[in-house]
Amino acid sequence: MRRIPLVLLVPAMLALAFLALPVVALLSKVSLSELPERLRDPLVLDALRLSLVTSTISTVLCVLLGVPLAWVMARKDVPLRRLMRVLVVLPLVLPPVAGGLSLLLLFGPDGVGGRLLESLGLGLPATTAGVIVAQTFVALPFLVLATEGAIRSVDPRMEGVAATLGASQWQAFRRVTLPLAMPGVVAGVVLAWARALGEFGATVTFAGSVPGRTETLPLVLSRALKESTAAGVTVGVVLLVLSAGVLLLLRDRWWSLS
Amino acid sequence: MIATSGLIASVVTRRGDIDIDVSLAVAPGEVLAVLGTNGSGKTGLILALAGLVPIESGQISYDDRVLDDVAQGIHVTSADRNVGYLPQHAMLFPHLSVLENVAFGPRSRGVSALDARRDATSMLSAAGLTALIDRPAATLSGGEAQRIALLRALAFTPDLLLLDEPTSALDVAARTSVRADLVHRINDFSGATVLVTHDAVEALTLASRVLILDGGKVVQEGDVAEVVRRPRTAFVARLAGLTVLSGTAREHRVDLDAGGALIVGESSHGRVLVTVSPRGVTLHRLRPEGSARNVWPVRVSSIEAVGDLLRVSLDGEPSVAADVTMSAVAELGARPGVELWASIKATELDVYPA
Numbered sequence: 001m002r003r004i005p006l007v008l009l010v011p012a013m014l015a016l017a018f019l020a021l022p023v024v025a026l027l028s029k030v031s032l033s034e035l036p037e038r039l040r041d042p043l044v045l046d047a048l049r050l051s052l053v054t055s056t057i058s059t060v061l062c063v064l065l066g067v068p069l070a071w072v073m074a075r076k077d078v079p080l081r082r083l084m085r086v087l088v089v090l091p092l093v094l095p096p097v098a099g100g101l102s103l104l105l106l107f108g109p110d111g112v113g114g115r116l117l118e119s120l121g122l123g124l125p126a127t128t129a130g131v132i133v134a135q136t137f138v139a140l141p142f143l144v145l146a147t148e149g150a151i152r153s154v155d156p157r158m159e160g161v162a163a164t165l166g167a168s169q170w171q172a173f174r175r176v177t178l179p180l181a182m183p184g185v186v187a188g189v190v191l192a193w194a195r196a197l198g199e200f201g202a203t204v205t206f207a208g209s210v211p212g213r214t215e216t217l218p219l220v221l222s223r224a225l226k227e228s229t230a231a232g233v234t235v236g237v238v239l240l241v242l243s244a245g246v247l248l249l250l251r252d253r254w255w256s257l258s
Numbered sequence: 259m260i261a262t263s264g265l266i267a268s269v270v271t272r273r274g275d276i277d278i279d280v281s282l283a284v285a286p287g288e289v290l291a292v293l294g295t296n297g298s299g300k301t302g303l304i305l306a307l308a309g310l311v312p313i314e315s316g317q318i319s320y321d322d323r324v325l326d327d328v329a330q331g332i333h334v335t336s337a338d339r340n341v342g343y344l345p346q347h348a349m350l351f352p353h354l355s356v357l358e359n360v361a362f363g364p365r366s367r368g369v370s371a372l373d374a375r376r377d378a379t380s381m382l383s384a385a386g387l388t389a390l391i392d393r394p395a396a397t398l399s400g401g402e403a404q405r406i407a408l409l410r411a412l413a414f415t416p417d418l419l420l421l422d423e424p425t426s427a428l429d430v431a432a433r434t435s436v437r438a439d440l441v442h443r444i445n446d447f448s449g450a451t452v453l454v455t456h457d458a459v460e461a462l463t464l465a466s467r468v469l470i471l472d473g474g475k476v477v478q479e480g481d482v483a484e485v486v487r488r489p490r491t492a493f494v495a496r497l498a499g500l501t502v503l504s505g506t507a508r509e510h511r512v513d514l515d516a517g518g519a520l521i522v523g524e525s526s527h528g529r530v531l532v533t534v535s536p537r538g539v540t541l542h543r544l545r546p547e548g549s550a551r552n553v554w555p556v557r558v559s560s561i562e563a564v565g566d567l568l569r570v571s572l573d574g575e576p577s578v579a580a581d582v583t584m585s586a587v588a589e590l591g592a593r594p595g596v597e598l599w600a601s602i603k604a605t606e607l608d609v610y611p612a
Contacts (some may be wrong), residue, residue, distance in 0.1 A: 031300075036434070160343075164343040166367040175351075
């Protein structure tokens, strides 16, 4: 192999160190003797359970809503396609707190959506459902963009052949397009789930911080840090282990092709 | 254009820069070849027949069933057309096994997975392809993939079979076996077949009738052997790998419009076309002494590979092409600009009224 030019090697190594060192710093602060006890803290355990449940439900919602949207964007010559793309990317660039505020204005007690839900006896703010809505809002773009790219990379002539074989558009999508796009969809699922798990700004703004109901791990982390760094480290490590664990779990099956 | 059953189509559509305007009829059991170069509109035509692209005007029907009628606003989708379509690059579903590929059509049409698999299995074993049944489609060779794609297209007994350059993407060995397979399958097929190709040999082997497409329009039509042997335009001649020359005949001598004259075997009078097969033309470094009646000086303009021979294009009176072996080219020192002598026997030339 030819040697990597220094002008590229040095920044590349710096970038790697920049990404790795904070993680090392976090891990170095873990006191192994205190960790088991801190992990048994019911506040942490409740938050962990809540985070796992909400981020998983959000990811499922992202798939159910996002995959069809990705297909429409990749395959159909619909009007306002550019606008669609802007709308999809918006939650990605919008500061999460502003996203949470927007959700609050729509679904809060004074919002159009909120009044509609209230008439049905439902309310989102300060509920676990609200957490899920906030997480879905910020995670959906990741799923849609990854899936759209994957669907675009499937040769549309494959769908044409499926059609001549008698497949409806839905059958062609389910039996040909989706399986061929699956690696991209899975990448989108992982990204969306990780984004939902780490969600803080939109959640705290829209759903508030109610222990056991809306206080997910990142919210507990923020509160714990106000008490002491040591308390925060525990929660931070739990989040780190969860995210890294999912990446490692999926690596052998889907990541390895890259 | 008299057909009471089978495919009847009048297609006006646009693909890229080409305006396609073609009428055709194919009876059940008949194979029509549509012969044309890239950009002749033949792919657009086949996609329209498959229902994959809409037509701008015209009609397509099979037997009594209207598939497209722009005036009446009828467009039957590909899925409802009962058309078997074999694309150029097989386009097998790479994530499915060979068996699931062949069973795809029947399953999409509501046959139970169990029955579809059983039928596909017996189809594959009848074709001698049992060994491939469980192979992922992505692992097949080009020739294998094309043979499986053909079975997949026929698995639901379509009315109409559309073949899009079925062997042009294959190497020579695979081409031979796929072509043999095609001949066999088409013989057993009771519906109409449309074969789109740029390969005159493919048209000759598989089709009985040919339609020559140029710039989206039909320029010649008829019995395939007749069209390929006696092309009416330089375009058709090129597709058939022949040179066609126009001229005026007086008994055995034809004075050519582009200059020069040829002695031909058959006596005739008046306006004629003469076809020269590149295989009949012999090249010499010096003026040959021999029995050939036609000998004239030429200059090499270009050389390209055609199968395992080299086609040497020659400027002269007349300008023709010669197919010669690699070693002959080396021996003659033939390269663009080199001056040589060409000869052809009078009996090698085909003469027919213009």
